[in-house]
Amino acid sequence: MDIYTKNSLYNLMDGERTAVQSPPHHLSIKTHQEMCDQQDLQFSPSRPSSPISPRMSMISPPSPESPWTLSPLQTQSPSLLYYCIASLHRNEGNIYSIAVSKGTVFTGSESNRIRAWRQHDYIERGYLKASCGEVRAILAYGNLLFTTHKDCKIRIWNFTVADNFKPKKISTLPRRRSLLFFNKRKPQKHKDCISCMAYYHAEGLLYTGSYDTTVKAWRVADQICVDTFVAHESNVNAIVVNQDDGCVFTCSTDGSVKIWRRVYRENSHTLTMTMKFQQSPVNALALSSSFNNCFLYSGSSDGTINFWEKEKMSSRFNHGGFLQGHRFAVLCLVAIEKLIFSGSEDTTIRVWRREEGSYFHECMAVLDGHRGPVRCLAACLEMEKVVMGFLVYSASLDQTFKAWRVKVLPDENLCGDYVERSDSKTRAMEYEMSPVLSPSWVEKKLQGNYFQ
Template identity: 80%
Template sequence: MDFYGRNSLHGFMDEESHPPQSPPHHLSIRTRLDMYDQDLQFSPGRPSSPRVNPAVHSMFPPGSPESPWTLSPLQTPSPALLYHCIASLHRQEGNIYSIALSKGLAFTGSDSNRIRAWRQPDCTERGYIKASSGEVRAIFAYGNMLFTSHRDCKVRIWNYTISDHFRFKKITTLPKKTSFLMFPKTSSQQHKDCISCMAYYHTEGLLYTGSYDRTVKAWRLLDKKCVDSFVAHESNVNAIVVNQDDGCVFTCSADGSVKIWRRVYRENSHTLTMTLKFQQSPVNALALSTTFNNCFLYSGSSDGTINFWEKETMSGRFNHGGFLQGHRFAVLCLAAVEKLVFSGSEDTTIRVWRREEGSCFHECLAVLDGHRGPVRCLAACLEAEKIVMGFLVYSASLDQTFKVWRIKVMPEEKLCFDIGPADRSDSRTKTTMEYEISPVLSPSWVEKKLHGNHFQ
C-alpha cells in the first residue's frame, strides 16, 4: 500500500490563523458473518426475527419498524452486538486519508488543504483549518494540539479551542524554515517523501513521524527540533504507534515487517529490539491494545490477515499469538479500544473483533458493510453506558464518504448461554480447524504492483 507525496518547499509562515470558519499458540479465526441473508435487521415492514435469543434480545431496546439498529447474527458463544450508522457524509474534496479524535471533535485530512473539524458524534461541521499545502496524509490529536502532515513533507502543529466557535492557531512547522535553509542538503530534519504516519509519546513530548523515504524521525516539541532520524525499513513506513507505558515505538512497512524500537537510556537515539515478520505481503496498519495486565499488538496486511502478538509480562518480549482471518482483501487500517479491535479493508467492510479476557481467543462480532469502496482509515472511542459497552467508530472510504457508527456490545459476564465448558472448547477447536484456505492478495494491489503504480 503505497502513496505518493510531492516535494515542495514553503516558508515558515505559510498559513495564517483564521477566525471561525497471549500464550504463544496459533489460532486461525474464521467467522460466519459473510452470509448477510442471516443478518437480523429491524427495518420498515420487517418484524424482528424469531431466531433471536430472547434472553439476549431482552437486554436491548425492543425492535420496532422505525428502529435503525442492526442486530448482528448470534453465534454461540458470541455475544449480541447492535450497531447502526448515525451519520454519513459525502465530500467533494477528494479522498479522506486520516481521522483523529480529541476533545469532542473528529478531525479529517484529505486531498484538500482543509483540515475539517466535526462535532462528535453527529458530525456537524464546527469549522476548518486551511493550510497552504494539501494532501493531508496523517493526523494526530492530543489534548488541544493537532499534528498534521502535508504534501511538502512537513508537519504543522496547531492549537485549537472550542467555545461558541472553533478557533485555531498554528504553533509551528517542522522542520522550521531557519534550520532547513542552513543545511539544505545535509540536514536530516527534512523527510524526503510523504509523511504517512505519526505518533506522540506524551511523557517525553516526542513526536514520531514515519515516511515513504523509509525513515522515522523523532521531534522534541520543547525546542521543536529533530533529535533522531533513522532508516527503519527497506520500504515505505506505513504506520507507527507508541506504547505510553514504556515508550517503545512500533513501526510497520511495505517490506512485510513489524519492528520494535526502544529509546536508548538518557539519549535521543533509538535501537532496534525486535523484528516481527510472519508474512511476505505489505503491512499497512498497526494498533496497540493495553490494559492493566496485558498488551497486544495488531498488524493488518495486504493478504487480508491481522496478525497479533502478546507481550510477556516478565521478559517484555512479544510472542506471536495467532492471526485473524475474515477480510477478503487487504486490511488498510486498524483501531483498538478496550478489548475490541476494528479493522477496515479494501473489501469495503469493517469488522469488529473482541479478545476474550485472559486469553488469545478472538471472535468477530459483526461486519459493517455500509461503504462502497476500500475503507482507508478508522478511529474509535468509548461511549460508556450503564448496561452495555458503547463505542463510536469513525470510518472513511475511498468512495469519498465519511461515516459514524454507534456500537453496543453486551459484556461477556452478562450473557447466559446454554453451553458448557466442554461445548465451548469443542467450538473453539472447530473454529480453529475450519479455516484452511488463506485469503488471497488484493487484486488491485497485485495489478498496481505489476504495473509499477502506487495504491491510491
C-alpha cells in the first residue's frame, strides 16, 4: 500500500534538491562534548512543557547533523532526555539490521561485511566477512551471532571480545550434506529472502521467517531444520518468541499477526490465534513481557502501532488499542522495560511509555535526525544511579547508523494517553520540522522496491 501519491514524492524530491546539503563524509564519530559545543539548545527538566510555546515557534528546523534534537511534538511530560552520541557512515549501501551483545554492536548491510562497533565509544572493532552479502537480519545471543544472506542461508558465528575482536564462522544453515545423504533428504533451505529471526533460549531453537511465506525452526545444537510451516499468505516480515512459554509470533504483508505454539513433546507447530484488524501490511513486532503482564506490539504500513495484552488465565491476547503519531509506515519496533521505540518511513523514531496497570501510552519524544526511512532499531538498558538510561541504535535507508542515549527521570507523574493533535498550528509546525527525505530513497519509493 503506497502511503502517499507520486506527485507528493516528486515535491519532496524538488525540496531535497534545493535544500542545503551536508558535506559528504566517509566515517564520522562525534563525542558528547563536541556535540554540546555545537548546539546551544539543550533539554532541561524545568523547561516549559506547553505544547506550543512562543520560543519554540521561532526555532528553525534542526539540521540532520544536529546532535541535540528538539522533539517536534511536545508532550506534557519533561521526564525524558535524549541526544545523538554517534553518527556513522560507511559506503556499503543500506543498513538492514542491528544486533547488540557483549558490549559490541553489529550492523548488516547490502555488502558482505558485518561491521562490529565497540559500545560507548563506537570505534570499529573489526568485521565478519561472508561469501554472500545483503545481510537482512542479525541476531546475537551471548557469543553467538546469527546472520542471514542473499543466498537464503543462515550463517552462525562465534566471537570473543576479551582483548581483540576474534570472529569465527561455525556453520552455515542448511549444512552441506554428502551425496548419499542428499539423495535421501534435501536440505531445508528457504526459497526467498530470509527477512527475520528469533531465538528460543530454553530449547536452543532458531526461528527464521522468509518472503517465501514460511517459517522454519532450526535446532542449533545439531544444526538441522526440525520444522517448516506456511505461516502467512505473503511475506513474513517479523518474528518474535516469548521466552517464558515458547510461543512464536509472526506478522506479514497480508495484514495479519499470528500466534504459534509448539506441539507438546514434538517439533511441529500449531496455529493458536490470528489477529487482523486492517488490510495494511504489518512490518514489525515487539514483545514486552514481565512477571505481571505481557504486551504484544505490531507496526503497520498505515502508520499505526496496535497492541494486545495477554490474559493471565486463558493466555489469549486481547486488543488494547493503537498508538497513532507516525505519518508513514512503521518499519521497526523495540520494547524494553516500559518503553517502546518505533522507527518509521517518516524518518523519525518515537519513544512511547506505557503507564503501569493501564493501557495508557504516552509519546515522550520524537528522535529526529535521519534523512531516510528508519529501517531497523536495537536498544539495551543502561542504569545510572536512580536514572534509568537506554542506549538506542538506529539505521536508515539514508545509509547512516546512529547511536542515541535516552534517560528517563524518576518520580514523574504521567498525564494521560497520547492523543494526536488536531490543532492546525501544531500540525503545521510538526511538518515544517521534519527532515527532507533523501532523493535516492524517493526514487526507490517511486519504483516500488524500497524494501526489496
